[in-house]
Amino acid sequence: MNGAEALIRGMEKEGVEHIFGILGGAIMDVYDVLFDNSTIKHLTCRHEQVAVFAASGYARASGRIGTCMATSGPGACNLVTGLTDAYMDSVPVVAVTGQVPTTAIGGDAFQEADVVGITMPITKYNYLLERPEDVPLTVKGAYYLAGTGRPGPVLIDFPKDIQQASIKNYKTPKTVHFGGYNPVLDPHPRQIALAVKALMNAERPLILSGGGVIISNASTELLKLAELLGIHITTTSLGKGAVPEDHPLALGMVGMHGKRWSNNAVQEADVLFAIGTRFSDRITGNPKYFAPKAKIIHADIDPSEIGKNVEVDIPIVGDAKRVLSAMLQVAKKASKKEMSRREKRTEWGKRIEKWKREFARDINYDAVPIKPQLIVREVQKIIDADPKNTIIATEVGRNQLWCMHYMNIRNPRNWLTSGGLGTMGAGFPMAIGAQVARPEARVLNMAGDGSFQMTMQDLATCMTYGIPVVNIIFNDSSLGNVRMWQALFYDKRYSETDLKNNPDFEKLADAYGAWAKRVERPGEVGEAIHEALKSGKPAIVDIAVDKDETVYPMVPPGGVLHEMLDE
Amino acid sequence: MGEKIHILVALVENKPGVMQRISGMFSRRGFNIDSLSVGTTEDPHHSRMTITVRGDNRVLEQVVKQMNKLIPVIKVRDLSEKTSVSRELCLIKVSTSKQDSRAEIAQYVDIFRGNIIDVSLDSMIVEITGDTDKINAFIKLMQPYGIKEVSRTGITAMHRGHKSVKDQKK
Numbered sequence: 001m002n003g004a005e006a007l008i009r010g011m012e013k014e015g016v017e018h019i020f021g022i023l024g025g026a027i028m029d030v031y032d033v034l035f036d037n038s039t040i041k042h043l044t045c046r047h048e049q050v051a052v053f054a055a056s057g058y059a060r061a062s063g064r065i066g067t068c069m070a071t072s073g074p075g076a077c078n079l080v081t082g083l084t085d086a087y088m089d090s091v092p093v094v095a096v097t098g099q100v101p102t103t104a105i106g107g108d109a110f111q112e113a114d115v116v117g118i119t120m121p122i123t124k125y126n127y128l129l130e131r132p133e134d135v136p137l138t139v140k141g142a143y144y145l146a147g148t149g150r151p152g153p154v155l156i157d158f159p160k161d162i163q164q165a166s167i168k169n170y171k172t173p174k175t176v177h178f179g180g181y182n183p184v185l186d187p188h189p190r191q192i193a194l195a196v197k198a199l200m201n202a203e204r205p206l207i208l209s210g211g212g213v214i215i216s217n218a219s220t221e222l223l224k225l226a227e228l229l230g231i232h233i234t235t236t237s238l239g240k241g242a243v244p245e246d247h248p249l250a251l252g253m254v255g256m257h258g259k260r261w262s263n264n265a266v267q268e269a270d271v272l273f274a275i276g277t278r279f280s281d282r283i284t285g286n287p288k289y290f291a292p293k294a295k296i297i298h299a300d301i302d303p304s305e306i307g308k309n310v311e312v313d314i315p316i317v318g319d320a321k322r323v324l325s326a327m328l329q330v331a332k333k334a335s336k337k338e339m340s341r342r343e344k345r346t347e348w349g350k351r352i353e354k355w356k357r358e359f360a361r362d363i364n365y366d367a368v369p370i371k372p373q374l375i376v377r378e379v380q381k382i383i384d385a386d387p388k389n390t391i392i393a394t395e396v397g398r399n400q401l402w403c404m405h406y407m408n409i410r411n412p413r414n415w416l417t418s419g420g421l422g423t424m425g426a427g428f429p430m431a432i433g434a435q436v437a438r439p440e441a442r443v444l445n446m447a448g449d450g451s452f453q454m455t456m457q458d459l460a461t462c463m464t465y466g467i468p469v470v471n472i473i474f475n476d477s478s479l480g481n482v483r484m485w486q487a488l489f490y491d492k493r494y495s496e497t498d499l500k501n502n503p504d505f506e507k508l509a510d511a512y513g514a515w516a517k518r519v520e521r522p523g524e525v526g527e528a529i530h531e532a533l534k535s536g537k538p539a540i541v542d543i544a545v546d547k548d549e550t551v552y553p554m555v556p557p558g559g560v561l562h563e564m565l566d567e
Numbered sequence: 568m569g570e571k572i573h574i575l576v577a578l579v580e581n582k583p584g585v586m587q588r589i590s591g592m593f594s595r596r597g598f599n600i601d602s603l604s605v606g607t608t609e610d611p612h613h614s615r616m617t618i619t620v621r622g623d624n625r626v627l628e629q630v631v632k633q634m635n636k637l638i639p640v641i642k643v644r645d646l647s648e649k650t651s652v653s654r655e656l657c658l659i660k661v662s663t664s665k666q667d668s669r670a671e672i673a674q675y676v677d678i679f680r681g682n683i684i685d686v687s688l689d690s691m692i693v694e695i696t697g698d699t700d701k702i703n704a705f706i707k708l709m710q711p712y713g714i715k716e717v718s719r720t721g722i723t724a725m726h727r728g729h730k731s732v733k734d735q736k737k
Contacts, residue, residue: 304632
């Protein structure tokens, strides 16, 4: 057995079923093993950026670890954006990159790049394989690190001579151990007791749920706790779907593009229980004025997130599921007297409901050009028809913001968006990965004309493997979100935001053999999306939308949550 | 919330790239390192780093947490001045071309319990060990003679008494 085969055997043992990638000179030995001798299915993409984002979408939608592969130098460098994105959003991805032979490393060989150096700050950990006998433990370690604790991307840089070298006495390791890596999963009981007590005594409590709740599959526990204590839940962008957003206690998203009532609730709350969130600036606005009246409870699996952006009163380190289970247990034992305080909170609930009515938005769905909110409404009907099996991916820009704001996601892992890094072009490949992980699901990518053009070449990948992702393009022939900022904050000086010479997306789809339709009338939107889904093919629904529609309400950058810009 | 210099001791895996991981993390998160020294330990699998870092308590807490988050970092301890000892080694090449300077410098070296480790016709190299203040004081004394070169190792530090870094929880 050689190094390359040891890698593939190790991956099989780890349960890897799919690899997204593109081969090249320095990774050929691994692909040679895949050629005739593996249970793993490899999907060739048209760009490495797509391979890594597909692996990320695969992981986000399924909870399994996504795997991608690339050759040395340019191949590996093309993974950088996706790895950074996965690192920011805590997505378990393992990337394997070819590398020039160890004897050539450091000599600026053809297609050589210091991939371990380049990816050090954007991976949870990375390896340079220097001895063939290290391959089995490295594979084991990579999957272990990627998937445990706070998940994240791990990269294995694999020199060609190590791929080719034979391994004597190959054995798959049963366990792997890192002296410096012991994630704390079980929360401290004292902190749990303090947290439950604070929530029970609160008059205006609120839960802020982040992506961590979805990662640890803690949706049921979160909802049970919220229902038991009668507390409303708002979420971050990555937290969408942690609880059904049409639940009476669900408020929708918070932050820069959140709901007004969510933001007001944060600013008025006396106890804020945040779980699985890192208090990004898109959530807090100016952190100095974030939740000014609240005692803050912060639970996270990563101790370094606690106290990083926001000062915390009750810190809890632990896995979200275990934290919530422990809190539930304590809360269930509460005396009648303690539970009776719940009644005092009816006033708070009424206030929130009043905000919800007051700030409900009135949208002219019949307007021409089409209001983007109409597209969201039509896609919502698709979700509501089969919420469990409908996955929504988004690109980055206004397309994403409208979906974040208006869309009700009802199940965890059915909402895929580049939250931390905000990567345009991420949605389509994430949708591809999600469809591969969950073939039974319907996958829709909510795109802009700008972002879709960043990775659209992988329509070819969809055709090759029969991946019927439906791309819905909010087409405003511009980099719309930045254009909107120019309108709001740069005196309408539209520098370089108009996208002239966009392609005819119907013809583009036709060239690949995909399905497409251009829509310009409001009445045709729903029908076109249905047809696209029915086609069973990769599809584009290209919808001309109102370029000048502003994503209101919105907290200006660095602003305070309850002071939102509006019409 | 005053800014202070803290001495951190870290036990890390003795592997290539660990220094890069740590120094990279410091620079990208905007933490200021005053000095950093690394060396082997009694266990060949581990290296020991002593890092002096400037910041208030909140910064220090983040530094410690971010270091702990790095996979090859096994343990990190903040050594306070009261319960630890710290030393730095410094080599100073000083000019002796002025009259009588050689004898005067030799006296200072005696007082500071340093060593003269090299002598040439118009210069000598002095070795001084001590805490940062002592070394700063000695360098100041040498300035009038003309310092040609200074090389400092950065601080290395240890708990007083029986306690060791290894005993502490990560």
